[in-house]
Amino acid sequence: MTTLVDVETQPRASVIENDEQAIAVAHELAAQFVKEDSERDRQKRLPVEEVKKFSQSGLWGITVPREYGGAFVSNVTLAEVVKIISEADPSLGQIPQNHLYMVEVIRLDGTEAQKRFFFDLVLQGQRFGNAFSEIGTKSVTDVRTRLERSGDEYVLNGRKYYSAGALLAHWIPVIASNDDGKTVIAFVERGAEGLTLLDDWTSFGQRTTASGTTILENVKVKPEHVISHYLAFERATPMGAVAQIIQAAVDVGIAKAAVRDTIYFVRNHTRPWVDSNLEYGYEDPLSIYNLGQVQIQVHAAEALLRRADEFIDRANQSDLAEAKVVEASIAVAEAKALATEASLLATNKLFELAGTKSTLQEYNYDRHWRNARAHTLHDPVRWKYFAVGNYFLNGVNPPRHPWL
Known part of the structure; x- marks a missing residue:
């Protein structure tokens, strides 16, 4: 079924200043998240308020480079934070995985304008979901979702599964193949016409990651919202x-x-x-x-x-x-x-x-x-x-x- 989760604009998130603060905040949140971990799993209740609190804490922005206002913590600290949260509730530990992946994508291959724009969104507390994987293809690298040029913009069509966190996100980054057959990432804002998010995740584990289906039907994408992801692997x-x-x-x-x-x-x-x-x-x-x-x-x-x-x-x-x-x-x-x-x-x-x-x-x-x-x-x-x-x-x- 289609699930509309309230992700209204929130107050600007806190900004973590260093590694020590990141770990301390993670411990504080974990102590809260563990209290209803079992009940969320039992009821398959999406952790809407917990995710809001998580991103508002500033922990979703800890890998933003310092020159753009972030703490750019070490990867040692990044993994420690994820481990601490996951011990309390592994669904909450997994949900920001693709968000953090996208921060790294932007750091490595975003244009200067994209870095300024998207890193500011992250520091505000906005969340990136994901629409990466497809089912029914030969392998995980076989991408059928297409991003095609249409005048001054692009049009995105495809169907994705395992979209962890998408129901709780402000933006849905989508892996697609462009006109040249290269892998790119198109950022789709929540509420875009032609974007449908389904809460149809039925796995017996990680039940509250909202890893359902994303459907893209003639979704318009601005050129400045496209990153050439293939460059990261060339x-x-x-x-x-x-x-x-x-x-x-x-x-x-x-x-x-x-x-x-x-x-x-x-x-x-x-x-x-x-x-x-x-x-x-x-x-x-x-x-x-x-x-x-x-x-x-x-x-x-x-x-x-x-x-x-x-x-x-x-x-x-x-x-x-x-x-x-x-x-x-x-x-x-x-x-x-x-x-x-x-x-x-x-x-x-x-x-x-x-x-x-x-x-x-x-x-x-x-x-x-x-x-x-x-x-x-x-x-x-x-x-x-x-x-x-x-x-x-x-x-x-x-x-x-x-x-x-």
């Missing part, structure tokens, strides 16, 4: 690495939430196994061993996440030297691989260690596994292992696209 840039590190941060956040709830339940509810002859479930040596295994995996995923972010920051500081960009892409692939494994392990082990009672609907702990399983399918992690192995064994650089 040269060495961290475009793909930034996209993937945000995804990895969401997965690590899910893993940490699962560990948090495992510890709480085992400490407060789980009975010891009859053969252990112990008084409490948390004294069970096999449970202790398994919890330790999970915690080590999650800590390792956090460490690789931070390491990968440092590689991206060094690539930016090197003026995007190709070798540094490649190293960053490989480091991010490593982090994404382990984040996937850790989130699936932690969400599975929750039930094994907590026991049958933890499966009752009143606890809704299955949301952690559902979220991990759905979110880690954004791109196949098996290809991360291939990219890493091929790089170290054969010296083959990873491909340039948004998934590496």
Whole structure:
């Protein structure tokens, strides 16, 4: 069904000044968001007010370059913020992923006028959704949505799916193929004639990301609202690495939430196994061993996440030297691989260690596994292992696209 979500003009957002403030604000918001995380998931209730509060906090503008009024925080801080929010509610952690991706798109390939215009919108608190992926095509890079010249403007036609956050956005950036067959991004303002947003997301996980369908029928687009996205992959840039590190941060956040709830339940509810002859479930040596295994995996995923972010920051500081960009892409692939494994392990082990009672609907702990399983399918992690192995064994650089 079509869903009209109120995204009226809001007061100008706060502006985060530095990395430390960004992390502090993220912790403050996470403490609020976690309170109704389970209920939002249970009811599939879109986090309208939470997203408003999130963007008004200034956290959606932390990667805007300093010369345009932003804090341009490190990628270490960016991933930390996403991880903190995702531990509280991974749908809220995922919703700004494409917004943050678009800020990087504008930074890398926007014209000076586009940077001034769109970065100011971001700092005001306006949100970018997305209309990137299509279904029924040969691969994710097969783009059938077309942006065609029509007089002094362009006309956009197509159908998109997995449009996370679009229902809650002020602008919908759309991936399209231009007259030359090149991939571009067309920014469509909410309310544009011919734009239809459907709340038809039915996945069992990440249920409140509003990742439904976007339909574009003869939507008019101004030339100044089009960015040549293909340029980001014709040269060495961290475009793909930034996209993937945000995804990895969401997965690590899910893993940490699962560990948090495992510890709480085992400490407060789980009975010891009859053969252990112990008084409490948390004294069970096999449970202790398994919890330790999970915690080590999650800590390792956090460490690789931070390491990968440092590689991206060094690539930016090197003026995007190709070798540094490649190293960053490989480091991010490593982090994404382990984040996937850790989130699936932690969400599975929750039930094994907590026991049958933890499966009752009143606890809704299955949301952690559902979220991990759905979110880690954004791109196949098996290809991360291939990219890493091929790089170290054969010296083959990873491909340039948004998934590496």
